[in-house]
Amino acid sequence: xxxxxxxxxxxxxREILKGIDLVVNPGEVHAVMGPNxxxxxxxxxxxxxxxxxxxxxxxxxxxxxxxxxxxxEERAQRGIFLAFQYPVEIPGVTNAYFLRSALNEVRKARGQxxxxxxxxxxxxxxxxxxxxxxxAMLNRSVNxxxxxxxxxxxxxxxxxxxxxxxxxxxxxxxxxxxxALRIVAEGVNRLKRPxxxxxxxxxxxxxxxxxxxxxxxxxxxxxxxxSGGKELALELEERGYDWVLDAA
Amino acid sequence: MSTAxxxxxxxxxxxxxxxxxxxxVVPPGLSEEVIRTISAKKNxxxxxxxxxxxxxxxxxxxxxxxxxxxxxxPIDYQAVSYYSAPKSVKPLQSLDEVDPELLRTYEKxxxxxxxxxxxxxxxxxxxxDSVSVGTTMRDELAKHGVIxxxxxxxxxxxPELVKKYLGSVVPYSDNFFAALNSAVFSDGSFCYxxxxxKCPMELSTYFRINSADTGQFERTLIIxxxxxxxxxxxxCTAPKRSTNQLHAAVVELxxxxxxxxxxxxxQNWYAGDENGVGGIYNFVTKRGKCAGANSKIxxxxxxxxxxxxxxxxxxxxxxxxxxxxxxxxxxxNNRQQADTGTKMIHIxxxxxxxxxxxxxxxxxxxxxxxxxxxxxxxxxxxxxxxQCDSMLIGNRCGAHTFPYIEVENNTAxxxxxxxxxxxxxxxxxxxxxxxxxxxQAVSMIVSGFCREVFQELPMEFAVEAQQLLGITLxxxxx
Numbered sequence: 001x002x003x004x005x006x007x008x009x010x011x012x013x014r015e016i017l018k019g020i021d022l023v024v025n026p027g028e029v030h031a032v033m034g035p036n037x038x039x040x041x042x043x044x045x046x047x048x049x050x051x052x053x054x055x056x057x058x059x060x061x062x063x064x065x066x067x068x069x070x071x072x073e074e075r076a077q078r079g080i081f082l083a084f085q086y087p088v089e090i091p092g093v094t095n096a097y098f099l100r101s102a103l104n105e106v107r108k109a110r111g112q113x114x115x116x117x118x119x120x121x122x123x124x125x126x127x128x129x130x131x132x133x134x135x136a137m138l139n140r141s142v143n144x145x146x147x148x149x150x151x152x153x154x155x156x157x158x159x160x161x162x163x164x165x166x167x168x169x170x171x172x173x174x175x176x177x178x179x180a181l182r183i184v185a186e187g188v189n190r191l192k193r194p195x196x197x198x199x200x201x202x203x204x205x206x207x208x209x210x211x212x213x214x215x216x217x218x219x220x221x222x223x224x225x226x227s228g229g230k231e232l233a234l235e236l237e238e239r240g241y242d243w244v245l246d247a248a
Numbered sequence: 249m250s251t252a253x254x255x256x257x258x259x260x261x262x263x264x265x266x267x268x269x270x271x272x273v274v275p276p277g278l279s280e281e282v283i284r285t286i287s288a289k290k291n292x293x294x295x296x297x298x299x300x301x302x303x304x305x306x307x308x309x310x311x312x313x314x315x316x317x318x319x320x321x322p323i324d325y326q327a328v329s330y331y332s333a334p335k336s337v338k339p340l341q342s343l344d345e346v347d348p349e350l351l352r353t354y355e356k357x358x359x360x361x362x363x364x365x366x367x368x369x370x371x372x373x374x375x376x377d378s379v380s381v382g383t384t385m386r387d388e389l390a391k392h393g394v395i396x397x398x399x400x401x402x403x404x405x406x407p408e409l410v411k412k413y414l415g416s417v418v419p420y421s422d423n424f425f426a427a428l429n430s431a432v433f434s435d436g437s438f439c440y441x442x443x444x445x446k447c448p449m450e451l452s453t454y455f456r457i458n459s460a461d462t463g464q465f466e467r468t469l470i471i472x473x474x475x476x477x478x479x480x481x482x483x484c485t486a487p488k489r490s491t492n493q494l495h496a497a498v499v500e501l502x503x504x505x506x507x508x509x510x511x512x513x514x515q516n517w518y519a520g521d522e523n524g525v526g527g528i529y530n531f532v533t534k535r536g537k538c539a540g541a542n543s544k545i546x547x548x549x550x551x552x553x554x555x556x557x558x559x560x561x562x563x564x565x566x567x568x569x570x571x572x573x574x575x576x577x578x579x580x581n582n583r584q585q586a587d588t589g590t591k592m593i594h595i596x597x598x599x600x601x602x603x604x605x606x607x608x609x610x611x612x613x614x615x616x617x618x619x620x621x622x623x624x625x626x627x628x629x630x631x632x633x634x635q636c637d638s639m640l641i642g643n644r645c646g647a648h649t650f651p652y653i654e655v656e657n658n659t660a661x662x663x664x665x666x667x668x669x670x671x672x673x674x675x676x677x678x679x680x681x682x683x684x685x686x687x688q689a690v691s692m693i694v695s696g697f698c699r700e701v702f703q704e705l706p707m708e709f710a711v712e713a714q715q716l717l718g719i720t721l722x723x724x725x726x
Contacts, residue, residue: 048681052673072680081681088678092696098682101692105683141696158682 001026001197002047002067002166007058008222009046015056016042018222024166027194031208031233032201034219035241040201041085043219044170047199048082049075062166076102077109079165079196083155083172090142095154098142099124099161106162127160131187148175156187163191168199173207185210205237218244273462274331280304283431286331290400290434293407303420303430310424316587317616317648318556320492320529328494330432332462373398373437373453385449394447394478395440399467402438409440413471417500417537417564425496425558426533429465433498436466441476441507450706452481455497463494470500472507474540479510479706492520492555497532505540505567510548512705513561514713517553522611524583527555534561535591538570538599546573547590548704550713555584560618562591565599565627572601575701577713580613580645589619589650594630594660603634606698609645616648623660630660638668639697641690669697 002024009017016039024030034040046053047060049072060067067075090098104114115123125135131153143151152172159167169188173181188198188211200211208216208230216232217224218241226232226244236244274285283304287297312323373396389396395406402410420430437453455466472478482499495517501509511534520527530553536545547561563572574590592601607615615638623630638647653662671693679689695702705713 050677052677072677073683073685076681076683084678084681088672088674090675090678090693090696092699093692098679098692101688102679102682102684105685105688109683162682 001063003059003061005059005061007043007046007060008056009042009053010056011042011053016222017046019058020219020222020224022217022224024197024199026165026197028215029192029198029200029211029213031211031213031216031230032199032219033203033205033216033233033236035245036203038219039222040203040219041170044082044085044168044199044201047075047168048072048080073105074109076162077106079106081159081162081164081167083152083159083167083169085171085174087143087146087151087155089144089146091144093142094139095142096121096124096138099138099158102158103161124157124161127157130160130190131156132183133157149177149180152176152180152184153187156184160187160191163196165196166199167191167196168201170201171203172200173202173204181207182210205233208233220245272331272333273329276329277326278304278328278330278432282330286432286434289331289333290403292403295411296403299415299420300431300433303427304432306421307424307427307431310427312424313558316558316618317614317650318558318585318587320556320585323492323494323529325428329462330465331434333434373451388448389451392445392448393442394445395438396451397438399433399436399438399469402469406438406440409471410438410469413469413500413502414467415500417502417535418498418533423533425531426498429467429496429498429533432463433465433467436468436497437470438468439470439478439480441472441478443473444475445473446476447478450479450481452483454483463496465495466497468497468499469502470509470511471502472504472509472543474504475506476504477508480512481706482511482513483516492527492529494529495532495554497534499532499534499561501534501536501545503536503538503540503543503545503570506542507540508544508546509536510546511536511561513547513549513551514705515549515551515553515557519553519582519584520555522582524555524612527584528553530554530557530559532559534559535564536562536572537564538567538572538596540570541567541596542569543567544571544573546571546575546704548573548575548701549577549588550698550701550705551576551578551586551588554586557584557586557588559588560590562593563601564593564595565601565630566595567599568596569598569600570596571599573704574601574603574605575704576605577608577698577701578606578615578617579608579610580615581610582612584611584613586614587616587618589617591620591622592632594621594623594627594632596627598629598631599627600630601632603632603636604700605634605636606701607636607638607647608641608694608697609638609647610641612644614646614648616650618650618652620652620654621662621664622653623655623657623662625656627657628659630657632660632662634662634664635700636664636666637697638666639694640668640670 004020004022007017007020032040055068100120128135133153143154172184213230216228216230218226274282280301283300287300418426420427439451441447470480501511503509517528517530538545545563551557561574565572572592578586578588580586590603603619605617607617609615617636621632636649640647647668649666651664655662675693676686676689702713
């Protein structure tokens with residue numbers, strides 16, 4: 001599904017990713033871990049096409065297409081979803097309107113009809129249960145005045161409605177208390193299907209107690225320095241990042 | 249600014265076409281003679297001509313105001329033609345007699361004047377250059393005793409009403425442009441809603457400037473008698489021309505005891521090109537008077553067009569417990585300049601006013617909010633709430649705020665809130681990551697910013713305004 005080769009990227013003339021190789025197949029959950037400043041979030045942003053980042057080299061193929069040639073909205077329409085570390089506020093635009101507009105764009109790209117507003121309401125209310133969100137949140141402005149936990153849940157709600165092929169969760173666990181963490185993780189797990197894949201970017205192992213990865217990659221200094229199964233995360237939790245860095 | 253915030257402003261102005269009709273144009277220049285000519289063309293009574301002449305003489309003693317925060321080359325008032333009418337317009341028996349070319353013009357603008365095609369619920373008076381070409385739904389309105397006609401007709405058919413209220417809110421001596429308008433105004437809309445009547449449909453005037461080098465000086469007078477209610481919409485467009493054209497209108501609203509007048513404008517005059525060549529100078533005086541107790545006047549405006557806008561729809565809160573509202577969205581792009589806001593004059597007891605102003609600046613546009621809240625000594629318990637928000641798109645535009653607050657009664661409560669924000673690249677990227685295009689993203693963010701104002705617009709207009717905003721800003725994000 002996703003094939004990243006020798007990817008180099010940076011921001012403001014500073015190279016952050018110095019050659020990333022990663023292959024993600026349908027049905028897999030990959031965890032990308034690493035210390036602060038290792039390039040985890042940069043990887044997530046570059047895959048989503050954030051124009052603030054510049055790609056310096058390498059290639060990314062997604063479902064047979066050159067991902068780097070696509071606009072961010074085209075990537076989204078083809079099924080790439082980024083759950084933001086810092087979800088953005090859009091005052092005055094209701095959650096419902098935002099989400100329905102987004103869903104319709106994605107549906108259009110898939111050759112589907114626009115969704116009927118009532119049908120949409122049914123769908124979104126069903127998905128809201130998944131993340132234990134109050135339906136009243138639909139009429140509030142996108143992320144405006146939401147607590148940290150509400151914002152993260154709202155990201156997962158969007159993901160649940162848009163049903164992406166490849167979901168990238170960027171530090172979704174940061175700022176969440178244990179209950180919110182459990183709700184968010186369960187939401188992600190229930191959305192898992194054999195034909196979609198997830199990349200979980202996280203600093204801490206605790207999220208991986210709930211979202212169990214098939215592969216764990218350790219990113220440091222802009223490179224993947226170690227890959228392994230889920231046990232690698234536990235080892236990191238116990239021994240810290242220095243151990244892998246020294247070994248690398 | 250990145251690619252995302254530079255290319256959303258510059259779609260072609262879609263109402264920039266010119267209609268080819270034979271017009272009766274008074275040669276450029278202004279003199280008592282010209283005023284007499286205009287008055288004679290309209291077969292006006294002596295009292296009205298006298299009023300015009302008084303206004304003209306007053307105007308000669310006045311100076312064009314230069315306090316607004318806008319810049320333009322001096323206007324040569326002798327180079328403007330003060331009257332232009334399509335030759336085909338004669339007193340019409342029915343709308344079927346309207347020149348088909350004019351009907352087509354309005355069709356192109358999305359306004360249907362032919363009764364059978366008309367959407368129910370809106371009566372339209374169409375003003376083409378200096379004259380009204382037709383007013384729809386009149387029979388239906390007449391059943392309720394509502395008078396809705398062109399100003400010229402009102403002078404002929406209802407002189408007592410016109411005489412009583414003309415200049416009662418905006419006297420001819422009020423300001424330079426109001427005096428000019430009073431001297432040369434050609435047509436406009438007139439509306440009277442009798443006691444206790446709730447006007448059964450939205451009333452609407454659609455203004456179109458067509459002729460070159462012609463000013464449009466229309467005058468609108470709306471009177472809601474005791475306990476009457478009326479909602480009024482105004483739309484405006486003009487052809488693209490490389491010279492500036494002057495539009496100096498006057499709108500007067502009168503609300504008697506317990507009456508409500510709601511006046512909504514979607515102003516889309518030609519704004520000039522991206523270098524600031526051409527466009528309408530929109531120098532307009534709009535004012536309402538809450539003459540009776542418990543009356544209410546509400547202004548809602550969406551200003552997207554014009555090269556320069558100078559406009560302060562105001563409310564004189566004379567009756568006790570009267571309410572004044574001003575909801576405004578003003579958008580400037582390219583080289584557009586707007587100096588707009590409101591005045592709320594609290595005279596009566598427990599009068600209340602609300603001001604919500606949203607200014608959006610893109611390109612090299614300069615947007616100023618200018619507002620005055622005045623509480624006079626007898627206005628016990630007066631309250632005002634002002635919210636004034638500015639949004640910047642790109643980094644070459646400007647937003648300015650000039651609030652004036654004068655309180656002479658210590659029981660008054662006056663609140664003022666202001667904010668300035670910028671459309672963030674992060675907001676646009678967030679929307680794009682969810683599958684929306686940059687255009688959709690900006691239009692959504694801007695609509696969200698303007699939501700409190702759009703909520704005040706009648707349904708048909710809210711949709712139009714939202715689309716217009718998207719078009720106006722297209723190209724400001726890239």
